[in-house]
Amino acid sequence: MFPKPIEKQSQAAQVAYKSLLPVALAFWLAPLLAVALFSVKPDADFTSGNYWGLPSSFEGAANYGQVFFNSDMPRYLLNSFMITVPTVIGAVALSAMTGFALGIYKFRANLWIFFMFVAGNFVPFQILMVPVRDLTLELGLYNTKTGLVLFHVAFQTGFCTLFMRNFIRALPFELIEAARVEGVSEWRIFWYVVLPLMKPALAALSVLIFTFIWNDYFWAVVLTQGIESQPVTAGITSFNAQFRAAYHLMSAGSIVAALPPVAMFFLMQRHFIAGLTLGAVK
């Protein structure tokens, strides 16, 4: 089995591993810790160069209070939910159906259609920036949440279909045959046989897409402009004044903005891990 379990390594390797791991972890988390630390510091600590030390005064309540009660953050968070939740529902629902079609039915162009879904993942999405912007502008969807949702659904469905199709392929085909012998219609097979079996995959995919879309910055900046439509990732810069970046408020805002995907991940952790391995290993 790869990788070789650490207990089976030599004594020296085990010691080195155990002592280096916390160091690597500290380095890895340093930027996040700095953001967390800054979110409870006063603005003056940045100006006086107190980047890593203890806060000169504890301003956590003031900073987070500003974020929640005296800024547009609640509105941006709401926008984020209004973009993310429909996208997750749309992408997962569509890909459950495409996955079912591509995984169960044998027809001539099956593999080619599947490849087309997968091929979308190989296009670096940055090169679509200008055409997609023009398209949303022409459709009158520029600077709307709907435009962002539609684009995300379209773009995420490719990856989701790959995931779902492989998962459905791994299900015992006998179940479906048995249902067909019983004379169950195809729709009901999908709804009553396949869908319940797909629950772990649905949960895993939902978490994954939720974090993808919640953390999207690129399209948020390209396709939306103002408070009426921008999600929190793009809105966080609204703390900046004309001349100054308000690092303490941006830090507090970032922590708040990072909470929903983290919460989602921990709540769904069991499904997430189970779903990923189920989809990957035959």
Place this chain on the structure above:
Amino acid sequence: MLSKMKTTAAAAAVASAFAVPASAELTGDLSIFLDTSNPAPRATMEAMIDRFKAEHPGLNVETTVIDREAYKTQIRNFLTANAPDVATWYAANRMRPYVEAGLFEDVSDLYAEPEIAEGLASTKGALTIDDKQWGVAYTYYQWGVYYRKDIFAELGLSEPTNWEEEKANCGKIVASGRACYTIGTKYLWTAGGWFDYLNMRTNGFDFHMDLAAGNVSWEDDRVKQTFMNWKELIDMGGFIADHQTYSWQEALPFMVNGEAASYLMGNFAVAPLREAGLTDDQLDFYQFPVINPEVALSEDAPTDTFHIPANAKNKEAAREFLRFATSPAEQTIINNGKNLGQLPVNAASSVDDDKFLQMGFEMLSNNSTGGVAQFWDRDAPAEMAKVSMEGFQEFMVKPDQMDKILAKLERARGRIYK
């Protein structure tokens, strides 16, 4: 102090309310586009527009606030296609393309009115192209050297007034183990400020503008002299090390912690320095010293402006709005410490009690006879500003590469201005 401000403002507001001319009642729609998208300036402008509405109940005022950065790309579009009646923008070279394309209305008639002619004299030059005025300023702020008074006192230094004193001061500061100047050139523009001052003091305002307009070679000996002056400060260790890795805010701690004695910066640096604990006894300001006594002093004072698009529909109301926004009363209110915290453009308005605003107002009103520049990245075309500021940064790190850098800028000049 604050209550005093309030009473002055209130008194001024009352005075203006009585001073409303008995002109014909304004009617119709007035559409105003603003780029003041940050919360505090936005609130200031909206409050001002509300006061304007109260004076003209017959007028239907519609305000559109556009994100400051987005505005810069949208302006060309809306000036041609869907013009508002009033739009914010910037003075001098930044308005030149729209003036030349015939998209801004000539408002010289406003400057012919005695109140405006006297009140707005200090920014008139920045709004003049081809002897006509194309808009009005509503706020500006000074640049200059902010320094640690306590460090100067400790070393027995006084504010330098000429280049020799400046270098002598800097020598003593460096000998005490500090840098003379903090600067963060990561985003380039801060180096543009240094170039503005060194070149304006060495060769004068008109030469500086000629260079910005592409009429002078970068390999001209006069330009070289500017860089040689700069090199003197760099070679003696006048600037903090590794400045190319800091933003302007990240360069502030050096000043706060006493590792650098001064900062050439705009007045917006004062607020964070105060918040970091520097008192007005520790922090002071002086005008950039004279280098070449033969040229008149000129300053950087970036100016924000209102314009009437040529395609505006309600120009009569728009003119009234421009009169209103530049009136002494409104100027006093919108530029006070609670609002924009900058300098009023009308000489008849009162400046906030703040020490630095007072000094800036005094300096720009009386001691900037050469002219008022808008800052390098507003005076030079965008492309040239970018290339040249990259060159300034490179020069500050590798001053011995001067000839190579100037040759590169000269090639860029040939390409950009055509």
